[in-house]
Amino acid sequence: MVQYVAARLDASFSALADATRRGVLEELERGEASITELANRFQMTLTGMKKHVAVLEEAGLVKTEKVGRVRTCRLGADGLAAEAAWIERYRRRWALRFDELDKVVEDLKREEEANGRT
């Protein structure tokens, strides 16, 4: 079960690595929208938006349904989108910190090397 959830979350992380796709989820949090509406909102071609939605659907974050000629998108039903979004924020928080920690570590390394030489 944990494995299964983890595998799905991995797909979610990839899906959320893109700013447009995060934006699409944000839009869908407010309510369902058609692919055309999403494409307009993000000033993107229909083809481009279809690709983004396909990635989100693959990851289970979004569900789509075609009624007539309109494909409507809504959030996946099980809260996965919310959890994945939270974990991605959590990851970015740590990534941000660790980028800074990297700089401190580099400074310490340089200091040590300088001291070693004298």
Add this chain to the structure above:
Amino acid sequence: MDGHNDAPETGRTVVTRKSDRELVVTRIFDAPPRIVFEAWSRAELFRRWWVPETLGVPLRACEMDVRTGGAYRLEFGLDAANSMAFFGRYLEVTPPSRIVWTNEESGDDAALTTVTFEERDGQTLLTLSELYPSKEACDEAIQGSAAGLPEQFNQLDALLAAGF
């Protein structure tokens, strides 16, 4: 993207939900563990990276007694009236490989945080684990913050800036 790989490439931060009640973050640093440990355990170094200055959320106080049984207290905010404190105790400090601490500001449902520094060919594999007392507490930490998602999503960068 393989979140299960416990040896990420240098510079990449990977998060895994390891179990119902545990979140794990890994990252490789290009320096031996003693150096990464030093950057983590000396307050004047720690405060440079924990909430980076560029983000504009001042760290008003940073007291750290990094030894087994020692206490820490971090206080963020613009002034005393608008500040937030994080505090707890170090349950285990083993230089240069391991630090375990409590997060007491969050009450009974708080996670226990463990960071380990493992040598890998002269580099350091850093593994940070947040272990919650129950699945419910872990879910709550995740879903609780996700509840206000639309606004939070809007302010993704601002939230990141605040360190939450």
